[in-house]
Amino acid sequence: MTQGDGGTGGSGADGGADAPRTPLAHRVPDLGALELLLAVARLGSLGRAARETGISQPAASGRIRAMERQLGVTLVERSPRGSRLTDAGTLVTEWARRVVEAAEAFDAGAHALRDRRDSRLRVAASMTIAEYLLPGWLIALRASRPGTAVSLFAGNSAVVARRLQDGEADLGFVEGTGAPAGLDGAVIGRDRLVVVTAPAHPWARRRGPVPAAELAATPLILRERGSGTRQVLDAALRAHGGLADPLLELASTTAVKSAAVSGAGPAVLSELAVGDELSAHRLVEIPVDGAPLRRELRAVWPIGERPAGPARELLSLTRRGG
């Protein structure tokens, strides 16, 4: 499989097409290098990029060079008047941007997770929302109100409601079919549950949508009973004979996804959870006819305590278009 690598001979010592066992981290430049590359792209000069990222010019120069060696591609065209990205560099920079953005989301989330006490804004959110939406909101909040300390607690709807009522959170986010009792709230968006299979599954080759009754009768890969996804699905299929016994019952969204990707059978998941898999065609969406697999995403707060200050600000960020 791995023929000698195509490079112009020379010192390509580190082996050619070495996809298999080297860990990702050895094949991808580290976050600092990617950030530096973005800075070079933006500022048009290694030196300026170095200054912006707080390192010396030779360090930046060396780092970019090391990255070029690692990737085997020239990224930057250096001239005595500055540095411009090559075509390949432009492409690499865009890919790098995605990594850095994911890292920013990670950072925003992790930061909120740490702050716990004495924060100006204490948020409690369902797992799905905390996983997929909240980091983005926090980044937006950081942009519009820098320095707002946010703490995050994640749990199921009941626990979120509890924390709000106990005064341990200022604003909550839950998904589900109805508003929790004892709380005020507003719908901030909608989430669709989608039926997905591996591309090789027979359903992926059907012409028309799967009728709700057939979906109901088919054993599916599902989250455990009690999860939000499961409840919505149950309700939607009640009119069609009710949900069959599950094919697999797994404890996490991720486990469900992996099972589906590896071809175990059809799964039902939030569209938030499967975006990447769909666009990479690791999973295929199966249209369903006759069952409304939607649920509302709601912001919630204790009755009467309309959000103010930072809570109001965050709320307004979540509302448009969600």
Add this chain to the structure above:
Amino acid sequence: MTQGDGGTGGSGADGGADAPRTPLAHRVPDLGALELLLAVARLGSLGRAARETGISQPAASGRIRAMERQLGVTLVERSPRGSRLTDAGTLVTEWARRVVEAAEAFDAGAHALRDRRDSRLRVAASMTIAEYLLPGWLIALRASRPGTAVSLFAGNSAVVARRLQDGEADLGFVEGTGAPAGLDGAVIGRDRLVVVTAPAHPWARRRGPVPAAELAATPLILRERGSGTRQVLDAALRAHGGLADPLLELASTTAVKSAAVSGAGPAVLSELAVGDELSAHRLVEIPVDGAPLRRELRAVWPIGERPAGPARELLSLTRRGG
């Protein structure tokens, strides 16, 4: 820079205090650590995760511990029978997964960029497709046909066509309104152009959609003349009085995006390019009435040379669901 870690820390002011100037790379664990965390989540044991990622058990132990210290959160519950993620750990792991997936896409893309010569499959693609779709396809290809060496060339439609005709590429991908002359092809998906503004822009508060004629009459932030986006937009608005002089004319998708985010005005971009910005509400999509802002994504190849082998495999990966 690193103040004593959170906790009881006195002066309430520490909230958000450290967000601003430390580079991202110092606040986010590196890719190796994130990968390790995913392995722990999957395997349920530090030792097994260590083995899988090719390091020693103490190294894994130390790394996870360092990550917990860095984030200020306990991620893993250790026991003499294995390790389980805490609730916070589950959340962090999901965020980490996004970073690692972006890194995998980066790696897949970069690898193809390097291989250049003597690859079994030589792909030429438009920038938009190479940026947003191809890495995912390459990952899928790697999964279904491990070890297929792919090389990637990115350029505009004309250059892609050229390379195919010169026999320097086996399969091409372009976006646009029609199929390029002299090539066979198949539509593999559709791309929608979307009008976006910063959330503060007046259009973001409108009730109804913007009529095509108004869009045509409004100065927009656009890519330079000749770009695929610009061509489609031109064609779609010809019937409505033609495109007004641009507000700004920029050389890269990213530049257009930044200008729009910072409120310079409405921009028109591929929906592929603005997914993140929309979900984070840095941009808002403005519905448009009366202009079909769609374009086809096509796979193309020299007339008569129907793709075979790896090209055929890649093609089939891209087709479902587009």
Add this chain to the structure above:
DNA sequence: CCTGTGTCATAACTTCAGCTTATGCCCTCA
């Protein structure tokens, strides 16, 4: 009840990637 096998943590030592400062060359512009 002891022993084997898995788990994780600690300790001491080593290595290497990446940083810094100092310096030189190249180009452009006034």
Add this chain to the structure above:
DNA sequence: TGAGGGCATAAGCTGAAGTTATGACACAGG
């Protein structure tokens, strides 16, 4: 022609992350 911005090279330092070796703890089985 000299000043200034931009990049590269060289030499030396530092610390993060790795290794091996070992200990403590829990459970299962003879």
